[in-house]
């Protein structure tokens with residue numbers, strides 16, 4: 001089975017990595033040549049980490065890298081694919097345009113999957129001539145480490161396509177969970193209101209950043225508190241997923257907390273901007289509680 005992955009960013013390099021490691025031939029496609037080079041370097045480093053942990057041999061590393069070919073055009077990259085996984089930037093118009101291109105250039109019968117965190121699979125499928133072959137394949141970050149693949153059935157997705165993607169996810173050593181296509185699917189529909197509620201608790205002065213995260217870590221056995229997790233996801237990403245939930249369900253309970261809105265407007269986007277609920281020193285993941293939130 002030939003796999004094509006569109007987008008060589010954070011998620012795309014991880015998706016290419018796990019397919020290649022499982023023995024599939026992968027075309028990794030990006031419009032940005034520098035990003036393709038960076039993705040190969042990241043995959044190389046992550047494979048070395050697996051070797052250091054004893055979960056991979058150097059021979060397996062060599063074979064994994066040999067399975068990956070980088071390509072800079074969708075038309076060339078998908079023409080022999082049996083499955084295309086799109087992991088380009090989370091922007092509806094961009095994804096609709098990419099899916100039209102995938103549909104025009106991929107062989108008949110090729111399954112078209114998207115790694116979108118929140119955009120409707122049904123909407124994406126509707127711009128293709130094969131909506132029954134379109135499905136969500138939502139990997140979690142970091143892909144080589146996280147076990148879950150949330151599989152999202154669009155309104156028209158055929159049962160056989162879901163079965164193929166479930167089987168394929170298992171072949172990657174992942175645990176698939178199939179869900180239906182409603183705003184936020186399951187992962188973000190449950191995670192984002194929890195993060196929003198944590199931000200509301202801070203906004204209303206119920207507790208400080210560390211107290212909120214500590215309650216959830218030690219009281220609920222979460223590996224990371226919701227405010228720290230929001231920083232790692234990106235506060236702009238959290239904001240836009242909450243808007244998808246609010247608009248999709250027409251329910252104000254999903255409205256982003258005013259503090260989250262303000263932080264995004266101020267450019268405090270979390271780890272990637274160096275400051276969110278915590279501050280991050282350049283190049284490190286060391287946490288310092290942001291002064292603006294200290295009691």
Ligand SMILES: NC(=O)c1ccc[n+]([C@@H]2O[C@H](COP(=O)([O-])OP(=O)(O)OC[C@H]3O[C@@H](n4cnc5c(N)ncnc54)[C@H](O)[C@@H]3O)[C@@H](O)[C@H]2O)c1
Nearest residue numbers: 007008009010011030031032035087088089090116117141
């Ligand atoms: N980052 C996460 O934690 C996470 C988790 C789950 C799902 N997702 C989803 O995965 C997708 C990718 O997210 P990411 O964090 O990897 O983004 P990213 O910004 O790291 O990477 C996106 C890549 O897409 C490329 N791209 C843009 N337009 C393109 C085009 N026309 N053709 C080919 N490549 C193109 C960009 O050059 C970039 O390399 C999004 O839909 C996002 O919602 C992200």
